[in-house]
Amino acid sequence: MTAPVRVLVCDDQDLVRAGFTMIIDAQPDLEVVGECADGRSSVELANRLRPDVVVMDVRMPVLDGIEATRRLAGVGVAFPVKVLVVTTFNLDEYVYDALRAGASGFLLKDAPSGQLLHGIRTVATGAALLDPEVTRRLIGRYAARVRPADGTPVEVPLAPRELEVLRLIADGLSNAEIAASLVLSHETVKTYVSRILTKLGLRDRVQAVVYAYRHGLVT
Incomplete structure:
Protein backbone atom coordinates (compact mmCIF):
# COMPACT_ATOMS: atom_id res chain seq x y z
CA MET A 1 0.00 0.00 0.00
CA THR A 2 1.10 3.57 -0.69
CA ALA A 3 2.12 5.48 2.43
CA PRO A 4 -0.46 8.09 3.49
CA VAL A 5 0.13 11.77 2.76
CA ARG A 6 1.63 13.33 5.87
CA VAL A 7 -0.11 16.58 6.85
CA LEU A 8 0.79 19.35 9.29
CA VAL A 9 -2.11 21.59 10.34
CA CYS A 10 -1.24 25.18 11.29
CA ASP A 11 -3.99 27.50 12.57
CA ASP A 12 -4.22 29.65 15.68
CA GLN A 13 -7.86 28.68 16.34
CA ASP A 14 -8.13 25.50 18.40
CA LEU A 15 -11.53 24.53 17.00
CA VAL A 16 -10.40 24.98 13.40
CA ARG A 17 -7.30 22.85 13.98
CA ALA A 18 -9.35 20.16 15.71
CA GLY A 19 -11.92 20.16 12.92
CA PHE A 20 -9.33 19.92 10.16
CA THR A 21 -7.48 17.17 12.00
CA MET A 22 -10.63 15.10 12.49
CA ILE A 23 -11.60 15.41 8.82
CA ILE A 24 -8.12 14.59 7.54
CA ASP A 25 -7.40 11.70 9.90
CA ALA A 26 -10.65 10.01 8.90
CA GLN A 27 -9.16 9.38 5.45
CA PRO A 28 -7.13 6.19 4.89
CA ASP A 29 -4.72 7.94 2.54
CA LEU A 30 -4.08 11.00 4.75
CA GLU A 31 -2.44 11.36 8.16
CA VAL A 32 -2.06 14.38 10.45
CA VAL A 33 1.47 14.18 11.86
CA GLY A 34 1.35 17.43 13.83
CA GLU A 35 -0.54 20.59 14.76
CA CYS A 36 0.61 24.11 15.64
CA ALA A 37 -0.79 27.56 16.30
CA ASP A 38 1.77 29.90 14.68
CA GLY A 39 4.00 30.13 11.65
CA ARG A 40 7.30 29.74 13.47
CA SER A 41 6.15 26.45 14.96
CA SER A 42 5.10 25.24 11.52
CA VAL A 43 8.66 25.71 10.23
CA GLU A 44 10.16 24.02 13.29
CA LEU A 45 7.75 21.09 13.12
CA ALA A 46 8.20 20.72 9.37
CA ASN A 47 11.95 20.29 9.85
CA ARG A 48 11.34 17.67 12.51
CA LEU A 49 8.29 15.82 11.15
CA ARG A 50 8.89 16.18 7.39
CA PRO A 51 5.22 16.48 6.32
CA ASP A 52 4.21 16.30 2.67
CA VAL A 53 1.68 19.12 2.98
CA VAL A 54 1.15 21.97 5.44
CA VAL A 55 -2.40 23.30 5.77
CA MET A 56 -1.67 26.93 6.60
CA ASP A 57 -3.70 29.82 8.01
CA VAL A 58 -2.58 33.37 7.13
CA ARG A 59 -3.17 35.55 10.17
CA MET A 60 -1.36 34.05 13.16
CA PRO A 61 0.81 35.25 16.05
CA VAL A 62 4.63 35.04 16.28
CA LEU A 63 5.08 34.47 12.52
CA ASP A 64 2.30 34.91 9.98
CA GLY A 65 1.38 32.38 7.36
CA ILE A 66 2.94 34.34 4.52
CA GLU A 67 6.45 34.36 5.95
CA ALA A 68 6.03 30.79 7.17
CA THR A 69 5.02 29.77 3.63
CA ARG A 70 8.09 31.50 2.20
CA ARG A 71 10.33 29.53 4.56
CA LEU A 72 8.51 26.24 4.01
CA ALA A 73 8.77 26.64 0.24
CA GLY A 74 12.51 26.17 0.49
CA VAL A 75 14.22 28.88 2.52
CA GLY A 76 13.74 27.71 6.08
CA VAL A 77 13.51 23.93 5.83
CA ALA A 78 15.90 21.18 4.81
CA PHE A 79 13.52 20.19 1.99
CA PRO A 80 10.68 22.05 0.21
CA VAL A 81 7.20 21.50 1.64
CA LYS A 82 3.91 21.93 -0.23
CA VAL A 83 1.69 24.57 1.41
CA LEU A 84 -2.09 24.76 1.06
CA VAL A 85 -3.36 28.10 2.37
CA VAL A 86 -6.82 27.86 3.91
CA THR A 87 -8.20 31.29 4.68
CA THR A 88 -11.21 33.54 5.16
CA PHE A 89 -11.56 35.56 1.96
CA ASN A 90 -13.21 38.61 3.47
CA LEU A 91 -10.47 39.01 6.07
CA ASP A 92 -7.20 37.86 4.56
CA GLU A 93 -6.16 40.38 1.91
CA TYR A 94 -2.62 39.02 1.91
CA VAL A 95 -3.34 35.61 0.39
CA TYR A 96 -1.92 36.87 -2.90
CA ASP A 97 1.37 37.45 -1.12
CA ALA A 98 1.24 33.88 0.19
CA LEU A 99 0.96 32.60 -3.38
CA ARG A 100 3.94 34.69 -4.38
CA ALA A 101 5.78 33.28 -1.38
CA GLY A 102 5.40 29.77 -2.76
CA ALA A 103 2.04 28.37 -1.67
CA SER A 104 0.76 25.60 -3.93
CA GLY A 105 -2.83 26.76 -3.66
CA PHE A 106 -5.58 28.09 -1.44
CA LEU A 107 -9.10 27.36 -0.28
CA LEU A 108 -11.69 29.15 1.79
CA LYS A 109 -12.24 27.99 5.36
CA ASP A 110 -15.95 27.56 4.73
CA ALA A 111 -15.36 25.26 1.75
CA PRO A 112 -16.90 21.78 2.02
CA SER A 113 -14.68 19.20 3.71
CA GLY A 114 -14.39 17.34 0.43
CA GLN A 115 -12.66 20.34 -1.14
CA LEU A 116 -10.12 20.44 1.68
CA LEU A 117 -9.31 16.76 1.21
CA HIS A 118 -9.11 17.19 -2.55
CA GLY A 119 -6.84 20.19 -2.07
CA ILE A 120 -4.42 18.28 0.15
CA ARG A 121 -4.27 15.36 -2.27
CA THR A 122 -3.81 17.71 -5.22
CA VAL A 123 -0.89 19.71 -3.86
CA ALA A 124 0.72 16.54 -2.47
CA THR A 125 1.13 15.31 -6.06
CA GLY A 126 2.99 18.49 -6.98
CA ALA A 127 0.04 20.06 -8.77
CA ALA A 128 -1.42 23.45 -7.90
CA LEU A 129 -4.89 24.10 -6.55
CA LEU A 130 -6.68 27.25 -7.64
CA ASP A 131 -10.38 27.43 -6.92
CA PRO A 132 -11.65 29.20 -10.07
CA GLU A 133 -14.19 31.45 -8.33
CA VAL A 134 -11.80 32.42 -5.56
CA THR A 135 -9.05 33.04 -8.09
CA ARG A 136 -11.19 35.42 -10.12
CA ARG A 137 -12.28 37.39 -7.06
CA LEU A 138 -9.11 37.39 -4.99
CA ILE A 139 -6.39 37.68 -7.60
CA GLY A 140 -8.47 40.19 -9.55
CA ARG A 141 -9.01 42.30 -6.45
CA TYR A 142 -5.33 42.63 -5.61
CA ALA A 143 -3.78 42.34 -9.05
CA ALA A 144 -3.31 46.11 -9.30
CA ARG A 145 -0.61 45.83 -6.65
CA VAL A 146 1.66 43.90 -9.01
CA ARG A 147 0.72 45.09 -12.48
CA PRO A 148 3.23 47.24 -14.40
CA ALA A 149 2.88 50.85 -13.27
Whole structure:
Protein backbone atom coordinates (compact mmCIF):
# COMPACT_ATOMS: atom_id res chain seq x y z
CA MET A 1 0.00 0.00 0.00
CA THR A 2 1.10 3.57 -0.69
CA ALA A 3 2.12 5.48 2.43
CA PRO A 4 -0.46 8.09 3.49
CA VAL A 5 0.13 11.77 2.76
CA ARG A 6 1.63 13.33 5.87
CA VAL A 7 -0.11 16.58 6.85
CA LEU A 8 0.79 19.35 9.29
CA VAL A 9 -2.11 21.59 10.34
CA CYS A 10 -1.24 25.18 11.29
CA ASP A 11 -3.99 27.50 12.57
CA ASP A 12 -4.22 29.65 15.68
CA GLN A 13 -7.86 28.68 16.34
CA ASP A 14 -8.13 25.50 18.40
CA LEU A 15 -11.53 24.53 17.00
CA VAL A 16 -10.40 24.98 13.40
CA ARG A 17 -7.30 22.85 13.98
CA ALA A 18 -9.35 20.16 15.71
CA GLY A 19 -11.92 20.16 12.92
CA PHE A 20 -9.33 19.92 10.16
CA THR A 21 -7.48 17.17 12.00
CA MET A 22 -10.63 15.10 12.49
CA ILE A 23 -11.60 15.41 8.82
CA ILE A 24 -8.12 14.59 7.54
CA ASP A 25 -7.40 11.70 9.90
CA ALA A 26 -10.65 10.01 8.90
CA GLN A 27 -9.16 9.38 5.45
CA PRO A 28 -7.13 6.19 4.89
CA ASP A 29 -4.72 7.94 2.54
CA LEU A 30 -4.08 11.00 4.75
CA GLU A 31 -2.44 11.36 8.16
CA VAL A 32 -2.06 14.38 10.45
CA VAL A 33 1.47 14.18 11.86
CA GLY A 34 1.35 17.43 13.83
CA GLU A 35 -0.54 20.59 14.76
CA CYS A 36 0.61 24.11 15.64
CA ALA A 37 -0.79 27.56 16.30
CA ASP A 38 1.77 29.90 14.68
CA GLY A 39 4.00 30.13 11.65
CA ARG A 40 7.30 29.74 13.47
CA SER A 41 6.15 26.45 14.96
CA SER A 42 5.10 25.24 11.52
CA VAL A 43 8.66 25.71 10.23
CA GLU A 44 10.16 24.02 13.29
CA LEU A 45 7.75 21.09 13.12
CA ALA A 46 8.20 20.72 9.37
CA ASN A 47 11.95 20.29 9.85
CA ARG A 48 11.34 17.67 12.51
CA LEU A 49 8.29 15.82 11.15
CA ARG A 50 8.89 16.18 7.39
CA PRO A 51 5.22 16.48 6.32
CA ASP A 52 4.21 16.30 2.67
CA VAL A 53 1.68 19.12 2.98
CA VAL A 54 1.15 21.97 5.44
CA VAL A 55 -2.40 23.30 5.77
CA MET A 56 -1.67 26.93 6.60
CA ASP A 57 -3.70 29.82 8.01
CA VAL A 58 -2.58 33.37 7.13
CA ARG A 59 -3.17 35.55 10.17
CA MET A 60 -1.36 34.05 13.16
CA PRO A 61 0.81 35.25 16.05
CA VAL A 62 4.63 35.04 16.28
CA LEU A 63 5.08 34.47 12.52
CA ASP A 64 2.30 34.91 9.98
CA GLY A 65 1.38 32.38 7.36
CA ILE A 66 2.94 34.34 4.52
CA GLU A 67 6.45 34.36 5.95
CA ALA A 68 6.03 30.79 7.17
CA THR A 69 5.02 29.77 3.63
CA ARG A 70 8.09 31.50 2.20
CA ARG A 71 10.33 29.53 4.56
CA LEU A 72 8.51 26.24 4.01
CA ALA A 73 8.77 26.64 0.24
CA GLY A 74 12.51 26.17 0.49
CA VAL A 75 14.22 28.88 2.52
CA GLY A 76 13.74 27.71 6.08
CA VAL A 77 13.51 23.93 5.83
CA ALA A 78 15.90 21.18 4.81
CA PHE A 79 13.52 20.19 1.99
CA PRO A 80 10.68 22.05 0.21
CA VAL A 81 7.20 21.50 1.64
CA LYS A 82 3.91 21.93 -0.23
CA VAL A 83 1.69 24.57 1.41
CA LEU A 84 -2.09 24.76 1.06
CA VAL A 85 -3.36 28.10 2.37
CA VAL A 86 -6.82 27.86 3.91
CA THR A 87 -8.20 31.29 4.68
CA THR A 88 -11.21 33.54 5.16
CA PHE A 89 -11.56 35.56 1.96
CA ASN A 90 -13.21 38.61 3.47
CA LEU A 91 -10.47 39.01 6.07
CA ASP A 92 -7.20 37.86 4.56
CA GLU A 93 -6.16 40.38 1.91
CA TYR A 94 -2.62 39.02 1.91
CA VAL A 95 -3.34 35.61 0.39
CA TYR A 96 -1.92 36.87 -2.90
CA ASP A 97 1.37 37.45 -1.12
CA ALA A 98 1.24 33.88 0.19
CA LEU A 99 0.96 32.60 -3.38
CA ARG A 100 3.94 34.69 -4.38
CA ALA A 101 5.78 33.28 -1.38
CA GLY A 102 5.40 29.77 -2.76
CA ALA A 103 2.04 28.37 -1.67
CA SER A 104 0.76 25.60 -3.93
CA GLY A 105 -2.83 26.76 -3.66
CA PHE A 106 -5.58 28.09 -1.44
CA LEU A 107 -9.10 27.36 -0.28
CA LEU A 108 -11.69 29.15 1.79
CA LYS A 109 -12.24 27.99 5.36
CA ASP A 110 -15.95 27.56 4.73
CA ALA A 111 -15.36 25.26 1.75
CA PRO A 112 -16.90 21.78 2.02
CA SER A 113 -14.68 19.20 3.71
CA GLY A 114 -14.39 17.34 0.43
CA GLN A 115 -12.66 20.34 -1.14
CA LEU A 116 -10.12 20.44 1.68
CA LEU A 117 -9.31 16.76 1.21
CA HIS A 118 -9.11 17.19 -2.55
CA GLY A 119 -6.84 20.19 -2.07
CA ILE A 120 -4.42 18.28 0.15
CA ARG A 121 -4.27 15.36 -2.27
CA THR A 122 -3.81 17.71 -5.22
CA VAL A 123 -0.89 19.71 -3.86
CA ALA A 124 0.72 16.54 -2.47
CA THR A 125 1.13 15.31 -6.06
CA GLY A 126 2.99 18.49 -6.98
CA ALA A 127 0.04 20.06 -8.77
CA ALA A 128 -1.42 23.45 -7.90
CA LEU A 129 -4.89 24.10 -6.55
CA LEU A 130 -6.68 27.25 -7.64
CA ASP A 131 -10.38 27.43 -6.92
CA PRO A 132 -11.65 29.20 -10.07
CA GLU A 133 -14.19 31.45 -8.33
CA VAL A 134 -11.80 32.42 -5.56
CA THR A 135 -9.05 33.04 -8.09
CA ARG A 136 -11.19 35.42 -10.12
CA ARG A 137 -12.28 37.39 -7.06
CA LEU A 138 -9.11 37.39 -4.99
CA ILE A 139 -6.39 37.68 -7.60
CA GLY A 140 -8.47 40.19 -9.55
CA ARG A 141 -9.01 42.30 -6.45
CA TYR A 142 -5.33 42.63 -5.61
CA ALA A 143 -3.78 42.34 -9.05
CA ALA A 144 -3.31 46.11 -9.30
CA ARG A 145 -0.61 45.83 -6.65
CA VAL A 146 1.66 43.90 -9.01
CA ARG A 147 0.72 45.09 -12.48
CA PRO A 148 3.23 47.24 -14.40
CA ALA A 149 2.88 50.85 -13.27
CA ASP A 150 1.98 52.15 -16.73
CA GLY A 151 -0.41 49.27 -17.41
CA THR A 152 1.45 48.25 -20.57
CA PRO A 153 1.84 44.49 -21.14
CA VAL A 154 5.45 43.38 -21.45
CA GLU A 155 6.79 41.06 -24.09
CA VAL A 156 6.85 37.41 -23.03
CA PRO A 157 8.52 34.44 -24.78
CA LEU A 158 5.29 32.66 -25.67
CA ALA A 159 3.56 31.80 -28.93
CA PRO A 160 0.10 33.36 -29.45
CA ARG A 161 -1.77 30.19 -28.47
CA GLU A 162 0.40 29.71 -25.38
CA LEU A 163 -0.29 33.30 -24.38
CA GLU A 164 -4.01 32.66 -24.82
CA VAL A 165 -3.81 29.60 -22.56
CA LEU A 166 -1.85 31.55 -19.95
CA ARG A 167 -4.53 34.24 -19.84
CA LEU A 168 -7.21 31.60 -19.29
CA ILE A 169 -5.16 30.04 -16.50
CA ALA A 170 -4.92 33.47 -14.90
CA ASP A 171 -8.70 33.78 -15.15
CA GLY A 172 -8.99 30.67 -12.99
CA LEU A 173 -10.05 28.18 -15.65
CA SER A 174 -9.22 24.50 -15.23
CA ASN A 175 -7.64 22.47 -18.04
CA ALA A 176 -11.06 21.07 -18.95
CA GLU A 177 -12.56 24.57 -19.12
CA ILE A 178 -9.65 25.82 -21.23
CA ALA A 179 -10.09 22.86 -23.58
CA ALA A 180 -13.78 23.65 -24.00
CA SER A 181 -13.12 27.36 -24.49
CA LEU A 182 -10.45 26.87 -27.15
CA VAL A 183 -11.96 23.70 -28.67
CA LEU A 184 -8.87 21.65 -27.88
CA SER A 185 -8.37 18.21 -26.39
CA HIS A 186 -7.56 17.91 -22.69
CA GLU A 187 -4.15 16.41 -23.52
CA THR A 188 -3.33 19.30 -25.84
CA VAL A 189 -4.11 21.79 -23.10
CA LYS A 190 -1.92 19.85 -20.66
CA THR A 191 0.90 20.04 -23.20
CA TYR A 192 0.43 23.81 -23.58
CA VAL A 193 0.42 24.31 -19.80
CA SER A 194 3.60 22.26 -19.39
CA ARG A 195 5.29 24.18 -22.21
CA ILE A 196 4.29 27.54 -20.69
CA LEU A 197 5.69 26.62 -17.28
CA THR A 198 8.94 25.41 -18.84
CA LYS A 199 9.41 28.47 -21.05
CA LEU A 200 8.75 30.90 -18.21
CA GLY A 201 10.67 28.91 -15.58
CA LEU A 202 7.61 28.57 -13.36
CA ARG A 203 6.87 25.86 -10.80
CA ASP A 204 3.11 25.49 -11.22
CA ARG A 205 -0.18 27.13 -12.19
CA VAL A 206 -0.12 29.36 -9.13
CA GLN A 207 3.10 30.97 -10.28
CA ALA A 208 1.63 31.23 -13.78
CA VAL A 209 -1.26 33.31 -12.41
CA VAL A 210 1.16 35.56 -10.53
CA TYR A 211 3.32 35.92 -13.66
CA ALA A 212 0.35 36.90 -15.82
CA TYR A 213 -0.75 39.65 -13.44
CA ARG A 214 2.75 40.90 -12.77
CA HIS A 215 3.36 41.31 -16.49
CA GLY A 216 0.06 43.00 -17.26
CA LEU A 217 -1.21 40.16 -19.43
CA VAL A 218 -4.69 40.19 -17.89
CA THR A 219 -6.99 42.95 -16.72
